[in-house]
Amino acid sequence: MAERDAAVFDYPHMAKIYEGIVAKGKAVPADYRQLAVAYARMEQYGKAADAYKKLIDLGSPTPDDIHSYADLLRAKGDYDAALTWYATYALQAPNDQEAKAYTENGDFFKKLMADSTHNSVRKLSINSDDADLAPALMPGLLLFSSARGEGAGGRTRYKWDQEPFLNLYSALLDSGNVSDPVVMRRGLNSRFHDGTATFDSTRQRLYFTRDNFIDGKIKKAKDGELKLGIYFADIHKGELGQPEWSDVQPFFYNDPEYNLGQPSVSPDGKRLYFVSDLPGGSGGTDIWYCEDQGGLWSTPKTI
Numbered sequence: 001m002a003e004r005d006a007a008v009f010d011y012p013h014m015a016k017i018y019e020g021i022v023a024k025g026k027a028v029p030a031d032y033r034q035l036a037v038a039y040a041r042m043e044q045y046g047k048a049a050d051a052y053k054k055l056i057d058l059g060s061p062t063p064d065d066i067h068s069y070a071d072l073l074r075a076k077g078d079y080d081a082a083l084t085w086y087a088t089y090a091l092q093a094p095n096d097q098e099a100k101a102y103t104e105n106g107d108f109f110k111k112l113m114a115d116s117t118h119n120s121v122r123k124l125s126i127n128s129d130d131a132d133l134a135p136a137l138m139p140g141l142l143l144f145s146s147a148r149g150e151g152a153g154g155r156t157r158y159k160w161d162q163e164p165f166l167n168l169y170s171a172l173l174d175s176g177n178v179s180d181p182v183v184m185r186r187g188l189n190s191r192f193h194d195g196t197a198t199f200d201s202t203r204q205r206l207y208f209t210r211d212n213f214i215d216g217k218i219k220k221a222k223d224g225e226l227k228l229g230i231y232f233a234d235i236h237k238g239e240l241g242q243p244e245w246s247d248v249q250p251f252f253y254n255d256p257e258y259n260l261g262q263p264s265v266s267p268d269g270k271r272l273y274f275v276s277d278l279p280g281g282s283g284g285t286d287i288w289y290c291e292d293q294g295g296l297w298s299t300p301k302t303i
């Protein structure tokens with residue numbers, strides 16, 4: 001049952017199942033591992049770290065367990081402890097460049113915190129009480145993703161966080177002032193997640209992330225999980241000469257077995273960056289890019 005919950009991203013229910021196993025005193029390392037995954041996906045990093053610590057205390061943790069524990073300590077701001085566990089992991093995986101970089105630059109996190117004092121953050125007036133994220137710019141417009149529950153998908157709740165699925169929105173942008181947010185048309189938004197967009201002014205093309213769903217069809221991985229893909233739509237002239245969006249098309253390198261998302265086009269339109277767990281990366285998700293080759297994108301490469 002817990003595996004089915006994970007497949008549909010129902011991490012709250014998945015956590016309850018493994019909490020019950022732990023409460024009965026029957027938990028084995030794999031149970032703590034899955035409990036930590038559920039907590040982490042819900043951004044409950046403290047609970048996830050505690051679950052991994054209990055796993056480690058049982059003895060014989062895998063190197064990946066130690067790495068995950070260090071990542072979670074870092075996520076909840078316990079940087080000194082994170083560095084200690086990255087060093088422990090590095091002893092078991094001496095060729096891991098990420099762990100090596102952390103252990104050889106012990107003041108890395110302190111430098112990041114020092115840099116954060118040089119900037120200020122302010123809220124925009126268009127913010128809602130729901131999730132509003134991933135801003136992107138178009139001429140005269142600010143694009144963003146939101147779980148306001150308008151447009152395609154309506155108020156359908158996503159089992160992961162019990163919020164509506166994300167849709168793409170646009171707002172008027174004038175001299176730094178942002179106003180009048182509206183959900184973008186149904187053709188751009190689907191009944192699943194749509195968001196994290198980037199606009200390529202050289203092609204007049206909008207790239208964005210979407211669950212692998214197009215033309216009314218879901219494309220799931222072999223394990224039943226619905227992963228992310230990159231999709232795009234072009235601005236072209238409508239029947240009356242007005243600009244309008246073309247039909248949505250999938251990115252050529254989408255693969256239902258892997259996640260591709262968070263596209264970002266370079267200002268000159270010559271590179272498309274994105275995040276993916278494609279084979280050939282350093283582990284987990286990595287930053288990949290494609291280069292423009294006469295209007296087509298080259299085979300993806302890691303940074």
